[in-house]
Amino acid sequence: MLSVRNLSKIYGSGCGLCLELTGPGVGSNICPKCHSIVACARIDLDVYPGEIVGIVGESGSGKSTLIKLLHFDQEPTSGYAYVQGFEDGQVDMFAVSNQKKRWLRNHQLGIVYQNPNAGLNMEFSCGGNIADKLIAADWYNYTRIRSRATELMQKTELPVQRMDEPPKRFSGGMQQRVQIAKALANNPPLLLLDEVTTGLDVSVQAQVLRLIRQIQSTLQIAMVVVSHDFAVIRMLTERTLVMRNGRVVESGLTDQVMEDPHHPYTQLLINSML
């Protein structure tokens, strides 16, 4: 349902040799010639309907950049991506007008950021944040929006009576659930989750993981889950990609990547787990 080919993102001027001179082979993603940063290099990724794909790697490996590219938060330097729900998956989503990109973002995608401040307006009410996404997806009827927000808050186990309070008064775990409710509002076929449980204490982390699993099994939404935490990836995903220095160094079934890693870097990551 999502097919990404040859996707690259270079921060800086770029010199034409950036991709050749960086990568796990040299252990760096900074081009020695022009000092540009290669955040993602020639990434291929396929996501099928209803599946959860994991992306792991250390800080700075390019995982979050990949998510941001897919959500149009950043513009790729090169590469293509095709979404089933847009022009039958025949048209590269990076090559279309901003208006069409907005449509894609509002109708095909949902995102949950690591930092709730990035995904929510902390001053708006909780209901207003959810409504924001619905209005963007062409919902206009106040009563319908309100009842949809109620439904989403119930689904994400948020107290409905606090709908009119701003998220800044909520705990971290609740803010994350408001983000999830907002991301689900327009029934997107693809949900992007960037380190959603990082920084939450373990009991809240378990609740959020459980919520994500429930959403996947009841709504059959496909997800890309980015995390540096193998335990999270193991709980949620069936397939995993391992990134380092902007490259995918290994990919496979999640249990296989964890129990029989082939790339030296993946072996190092697994051997470093607590």
Add this chain to the structure above:
Amino acid sequence: MSAILQVKDLSKVFVLHSVEGKRIVGCQQVGFTVRAGEFVGITGNSGGGKTTILKCLYRTYLPSSGKILFDSALFGKIDLVNSTERDIIAIRKHEISYVAQFLQVLPQMTALEVVVEALTERGLSYEHSHIQASSILRHFQLPGNLWDILPHTFSGGEKLRLNLARAMVWRPRLLLLDEPTASLDEQSKMPVRDMIKDLKEAGTAMVGVFHDLSFMKDVVDRHFQMHQGQLREAGIA
């Protein structure tokens, strides 16, 4: 009876990059066949490579060479060694089940929910899943007061029974069992034996790894011994 599984010249070598590419042989040139309704038992010393074979069959390990021909209801005859990840995921969902030595579950899920999820994931309605999950937990004699409790608080034997229930409840075409009686007392082994016999009659092919020879003798059709990564037929039971 037709062969469900044909393993040919299966080898697995682990390459450890952190110790200068040191090679560890898991299993070598392993070959055997399992037919529908047949139970193949593998015994051998710890570290002999028994679990390596099972994990290769489930593709948790990527075999280094050889063939694993599986007679799939979804795909026809398929070699699991070079099947795509997507095909393996579909086969794991509908045809091959694995009972690991250790229980791994999502935190904050009760024992009953763990078994119910095994069925709802496979498309069964919640109501039906609930009925079947309850019935198999009763069969394995997991005390009713534990059903709504989180499994990480369970004893070893209780965890194992939950693990067995989750793997067997959806009646796979091929079942892989890693020490299915390791932490069970004699009385708790009875329902496991009955369930294995029940699945055999229904045509499930099974491969089991054992230390518990007396239990294995009751259920096994053919017995192999594993020694230093190699498999030898130990006779027909």
